[in-house]
Amino acid sequence: MTTAELLALDAAHVWHPFTQMQGWLDDQPLVIDRAEGNWLIDTDGRRWLDAISSLWVTVHGHRKAELDAAVRAQLDKVAHCTLLGQASVPSIELAAKLVSLAPTGLTRVFYSDSGSTSVEIAVKMAYQYWQLVGRPGKQKFVALREAYHGDTIGSVSVGGVDLFHERFRHLLFPVHHVATPHAYRWQGVDPLEESLLEIEALLSARHEELAGFVVEPLVQGAAGMFLQPEGWLRRVAALCRQYDVLLICDEVATGFGRTGTMFAVEHEGVTPDLMCVAKGLTGGYLPLAATLASDRVYQAFLGRFDEAKTFFHGHTYTGNPLACAVALANLAIFESEQTLPRMKAVEAVLAEGLAEVAKLPQVGDVRRRGFMVGVELVKDRATKEPFDFAERMGFRVCLAARAHGVLLRPLGNVVVLMPPLSLTVDEARLVTRALHDAITRTLGA
Numbered sequence: 001m002t003t004a005e006l007l008a009l010d011a012a013h014v015w016h017p018f019t020q021m022q023g024w025l026d027d028q029p030l031v032i033d034r035a036e037g038n039w040l041i042d043t044d045g046r047r048w049l050d051a052i053s054s055l056w057v058t059v060h061g062h063r064k065a066e067l068d069a070a071v072r073a074q075l076d077k078v079a080h081c082t083l084l085g086q087a088s089v090p091s092i093e094l095a096a097k098l099v100s101l102a103p104t105g106l107t108r109v110f111y112s113d114s115g116s117t118s119v120e121i122a123v124k125m126a127y128q129y130w131q132l133v134g135r136p137g138k139q140k141f142v143a144l145r146e147a148y149h150g151d152t153i154g155s156v157s158v159g160g161v162d163l164f165h166e167r168f169r170h171l172l173f174p175v176h177h178v179a180t181p182h183a184y185r186w187q188g189v190d191p192l193e194e195s196l197l198e199i200e201a202l203l204s205a206r207h208e209e210l211a212g213f214v215v216e217p218l219v220q221g222a223a224g225m226f227l228q229p230e231g232w233l234r235r236v237a238a239l240c241r242q243y244d245v246l247l248i249c250d251e252v253a254t255g256f257g258r259t260g261t262m263f264a265v266e267h268e269g270v271t272p273d274l275m276c277v278a279k280g281l282t283g284g285y286l287p288l289a290a291t292l293a294s295d296r297v298y299q300a301f302l303g304r305f306d307e308a309k310t311f312f313h314g315h316t317y318t319g320n321p322l323a324c325a326v327a328l329a330n331l332a333i334f335e336s337e338q339t340l341p342r343m344k345a346v347e348a349v350l351a352e353g354l355a356e357v358a359k360l361p362q363v364g365d366v367r368r369r370g371f372m373v374g375v376e377l378v379k380d381r382a383t384k385e386p387f388d389f390a391e392r393m394g395f396r397v398c399l400a401a402r403a404h405g406v407l408l409r410p411l412g413n414v415v416v417l418m419p420p421l422s423l424t425v426d427e428a429r430l431v432t433r434a435l436h437d438a439i440t441r442t443l444g445a
């Protein structure tokens with residue numbers, strides 16, 4: 001089939017996620033056929049640098065020999081078997097590996113298939129936990145405004161992106177939302193201290209009814225790459241301990257090296273009670289997620305069969321062996337290739353290129369933590385006035401970057417760079433130059 005024929009069929013039958021399908025073909029979608037390393041190749045043979053890691057999942061690049069081999073080797077054994085009532089070799093080995101990498105104290109791994117389910121599970125675990133320990137009044141959750149924890153009803157309830165979530169308001173359970181400690185658009189003077197004051201006031205007043213605090217550690221990704229001030233998470237963790245509220249860290253986006261450490265919580269020396277991982281877990285190969293729990297949480301669920309303390313939750317493909325096998329191979333590469341130390345040189349090049357981007361008059365803010373980058377476009381730099389939603393400015397800049405063979409995807413007026421950890425120095429230069437040129441050409445110098 002030609003690309004035109006494929007796209008006509010796509011437009012006829014595929015309903016794309018987060019996409020206004022009216023006008024879909026006007027947005028010039030690419031049809032990806034194959035990949036090599038950090039590059040995707042479309043059906044017309046054009047090569048595109050995958051600077052968003054295929055929506056934040058690719059870690060060591062596409063078609064990574066070790067990962068391809070891990071899937072093939074597991075295929076020769078078994079593709080799927082259930083974790084309900086039985087165990088499987090890769091799911092056992094991966095759980096032990098995850099526990100060895102996670103902050104000390106997280107000892108139990110509950111598998112699922114997506115970031116949304118990993119958060120849904122953490123919320124349900126926390127909710128049930130307080131009933132099991134005899135404090136059933138602790139039922140409510142605290143979350144940040146503009147948080148994104150996935151698209152199922154539970155994960156949307158603890159989310160706070162109005163554009164995505166407002167329409168479903170009546171389906172959601174009530175959550176205490178607190179202000180996001182995001183420096184660029186903070187309304188007060190000191191995002192760190194003022195945010196912590198608000199949180200402490202809420203926790204001290206309501207802790208008897210609070211089950212958990214759900215948070216994306218360090219970087220609120222889908223909000224537009226908002227960065228938390230240094231020390232914020234550490235102090236939130238201390239407040240949660242003080243008021244006996246479970247801390248749930250959603251590492252779905254930040255996990256597996258994105259912020260420069262294996263998990264973002266390491267920067268703040270924090271061990272959450274529950275930790276959600278997904279996106280980078282299989283290196284971008286197969287859908288797999290996990291909710292890690294502390295022993296304290298896990299122990300509460302133990303009891304005689306007839307006490308029904310069981311965690312009655314599970315998805316059909318939970319702990320899929322192919323996915324677990326490729327996740328194990330993905331984690332092994334962090335050691336064999338020293339991925340995290342090797343990111344440093346590329347980070348420096350990214351930072352250098354982004355410093356040039358930051359000088360452009362329509363760039364209000366450049367935010368970066370490791371390989372997570374947000375470049376916020378504004379109509380007026382002095383007043384921080386945003387571009388109108390309808391102008392699709394982020395989208396237009398990303399479309400312009402295609403002239404350089406670079407694939408980007410925006411979050412509103414924020415252009416996101418989320419390259420694979422395998423990005424090379426040359427590719428880092430290409431990405432930041434493409435972005436610079438795309439902004440200049442779209443918005444004028």
Ligand SMILES: *Cc1c(COP(=O)(O)O)cnc(C)c1O
Binds near residue numbers: 116278
């Ligand atoms: C992407 C994301 C999710 C949802 O993951 P899915 O696999 O898309 O369900 C949850 N939390 C965070 C922080 C994310 O970035």
